[in-house]
Amino acid sequence: MKRLNGMDAMLLYSETPNLHTHTLKVLVIDAGKGEQAFNFDVFRRYLQDRLHDLTPLRYTLVNVPWRLHHPTWRVHDGVDLSYHLRRVQVAAPGGRRELDELIGRIASTPLDRNRPLWEFHFVEGLADDRFALVGKVHHSLADGVASANLLSRLMGLVEGGQPSGVGDVAGMVPTTSQLLRQAGRDHIRQITALPRLLNDAARGATRLRRRAKSRGRCPDLATMFNAPPTFLNHEVSPTRTFTTVSLPLRDVKQTAKSVGATFTDVVMAVAAGGLRELLLRYDGRADRPLLATVPISTDGSSDRLDGNEISGLTISLPVHIDSPLRRVSLITAAATAAKEDHELLGPTLQGRMMGYLPPPLAPAMFRRQARRAANRVMNVAVSTVRGPSRQGTIAGAPVSEIYSVGVLSSGSAFNMTAWSYGDQVDIAVLSDDRTFNDPREAAEAMAHAFAELQREAGLDGDAHVAGQRLRPPGQASGPSAI
Numbered sequence: 001m002k003r004l005n006g007m008d009a010m011l012l013y014s015e016t017p018n019l020h021t022h023t024l025k026v027l028v029i030d031a032g033k034g035e036q037a038f039n040f041d042v043f044r045r046y047l048q049d050r051l052h053d054l055t056p057l058r059y060t061l062v063n064v065p066w067r068l069h070h071p072t073w074r075v076h077d078g079v080d081l082s083y084h085l086r087r088v089q090v091a092a093p094g095g096r097r098e099l100d101e102l103i104g105r106i107a108s109t110p111l112d113r114n115r116p117l118w119e120f121h122f123v124e125g126l127a128d129d130r131f132a133l134v135g136k137v138h139h140s141l142a143d144g145v146a147s148a149n150l151l152s153r154l155m156g157l158v159e160g161g162q163p164s165g166v167g168d169v170a171g172m173v174p175t176t177s178q179l180l181r182q183a184g185r186d187h188i189r190q191i192t193a194l195p196r197l198l199n200d201a202a203r204g205a206t207r208l209r210r211r212a213k214s215r216g217r218c219p220d221l222a223t224m225f226n227a228p229p230t231f232l233n234h235e236v237s238p239t240r241t242f243t244t245v246s247l248p249l250r251d252v253k254q255t256a257k258s259v260g261a262t263f264t265d266v267v268m269a270v271a272a273g274g275l276r277e278l279l280l281r282y283d284g285r286a287d288r289p290l291l292a293t294v295p296i297s298t299d300g301s302s303d304r305l306d307g308n309e310i311s312g313l314t315i316s317l318p319v320h321i322d323s324p325l326r327r328v329s330l331i332t333a334a335a336t337a338a339k340e341d342h343e344l345l346g347p348t349l350q351g352r353m354m355g356y357l358p359p360p361l362a363p364a365m366f367r368r369q370a371r372r373a374a375n376r377v378m379n380v381a382v383s384t385v386r387g388p389s390r391q392g393t394i395a396g397a398p399v400s401e402i403y404s405v406g407v408l409s410s411g412s413a414f415n416m417t418a419w420s421y422g423d424q425v426d427i428a429v430l431s432d433d434r435t436f437n438d439p440r441e442a443a444e445a446m447a448h449a450f451a452e453l454q455r456e457a458g459l460d461g462d463a464h465v466a467g468q469r470l471r472p473p474g475q476a477s478g479p480s481a482i
Contacts, residue, residue, distance in 0.1 A: 006354025007308035009070040016370040025135035026403040032129035036398030065360040069183035107240035126447035145387040155392025204345035222289040222316035259459040273449025276319040290379040313338040375411030378394040403428040
């Protein structure tokens, strides 16, 4: 058995009726370019043959009696694919809009905790002989790095093998006494480790205060714990919306080089530019910088398939600045300061502290927080994940696009994830049905922001939008296409 770590447990406890904590992984599969016929039955056999290499998909939760500790994972003795693999049909004409609407509906329902915490929805009816695989995986099971490694195995890009951490025999159900003994041993280890944790936290906080004084204040950067109110910040509803846009990786890297920024800085600048457009449209103003939470990995091992080894940065998004180049420079400065603060505090401190969440009390605390209509800590969440650099296949059919997105937080109805895959950057935006008149506005705003940044950098600003590839041949541009 393997105990959920602090971050895993937090993501489990923080799930409420309106804040689901599963993530989405969307693969667009080009069956027309495959080596053989591709359909639902072919994929089912393909997945069945590979489940032994995707061990986290066989994990089930085991709760400790009386909630005396965080739950543990055990390896389930069998996975019922008739339950976990769902066959769904996208609405005609099978374009990007119809696929995104279907994904939003899939994202709107929670996972059953009595089963392994995932579902695959096999989407049929897309234009141009394409299919989509929509994976709904609980965030407590895997973070971005672990999910990317799992997908690499699923697509045959790396050899399989057993992950470390869960050493029990499949099918073994621990007894109450075993669970209590293990919980007791873990609590002793936690008590022993607590003085060092408190000392590290105090020293980190002291270092942060000293550095903040020496750094001074930049008026164009947001103040921590002072996120301004926007149309994006309200009590989140249970219903999700999903939208996507894809950009050429070469163009993103070229833009980053031209403006002297990192890949992540450019993604953050695209988010800032797109959000500025949306704020002006919905709020009529964009006069204060926003606060974005940016998860970062503390363990980027290529063989890690499960768990959340993550921490987070809080970065100012200068949506109040009209110049795209000035926005990039401010984001670079904000990201540099945030990374420095993160190191001063301690990269693993957040995760270590989460391990002390009290299981009997944490769910109720998070339920109360979920009803809030504002969030002083953050306005939005923005993530970047390095996915596979080579194009993968599913049963011989190439996977042309991969989109991923995390979760919505209390009082924050905007999560954007940029997932690099092959020669492109696939961007997904998750929101709720109370935020946008048309969810496509978010994707279009990101494409506009990238094109604007390219032009300001002296490059071709005609950003390619991958969603057009799902339009049936000969169909004119319309509501079903990007």
